[in-house]
Amino acid sequence: MDAHVVEVKLSVEENETMTAHLVFRNKSGNSIYLNKQVVYYDGQVRNNYFEIENSNGDEIDYLGMMANCTRTPDEYILLQPGEEISSAISLKEFYELNKGNNYKVQYDAINPGFKDQHQPSMEMQSNKVEISY
Numbered sequence: 001m002d003a004h005v006v007e008v009k010l011s012v013e014e015n016e017t018m019t020a021h022l023v024f025r026n027k028s029g030n031s032i033y034l035n036k037q038v039v040y041y042d043g044q045v046r047n048n049y050f051e052i053e054n055s056n057g058d059e060i061d062y063l064g065m066m067a068n069c070t071r072t073p074d075e076y077i078l079l080q081p082g083e084e085i086s087s088a089i090s091l092k093e094f095y096e097l098n099k100g101n102n103y104k105v106q107y108d109a110i111n112p113g114f115k116d117q118h119q120p121s122m123e124m125q126s127n128k129v130e131i132s133y
Contacts, residue, residue: 006032006079010107010126017090018097018133020050022107022126024086026079033076033114037067038124040087041077045094049109052095055102064094076114097133105129 005028013019024039026032037046048062079085091097091105107126113119 005030005122006034006111006124008107008124008126010105010129012091012105012129012131014131014133016092018092018131019088020091020105020107021088022086023084024079024124025084026081029081031081032079032122033117033119034079034085035071035112035114036075036077038109038111039077039085040089041085043087043089045089048094049107050091050095051106051108052091052097053104060103061096062094063096071112071115073116092133099133102130102132105131 005026007025007027009023011021013021022040024034037044038049045064046067048064048066052060054060077085097103106128109124111122111124113121
């Protein structure tokens, strides 16, 4: 499977919770199975899939839980060619963001392979967004 067959668009609402909005779009001509944990399905955050740097280039700490991805069929969602799904999470709730600072934010994750469908792992990376908190 070609790299980057899933386009990820990131936008961040510069509000009290610093809400990150993600849109995942299947750019390929094939159906793709995405792991629900990796795409924050239903707003569930169980791992660190964001790279956040402050204006000094220092990486910001992730404060949430770190769970292993499962690879059972019920942990995947099917995305048809051209189809999109979206999710949103509060960055402030899971990252050590401080008021008065500027940050660069990017989503960067590996969607684990889905053996039942012979789909290999694939990297998914969003655009970078600069925000002020």
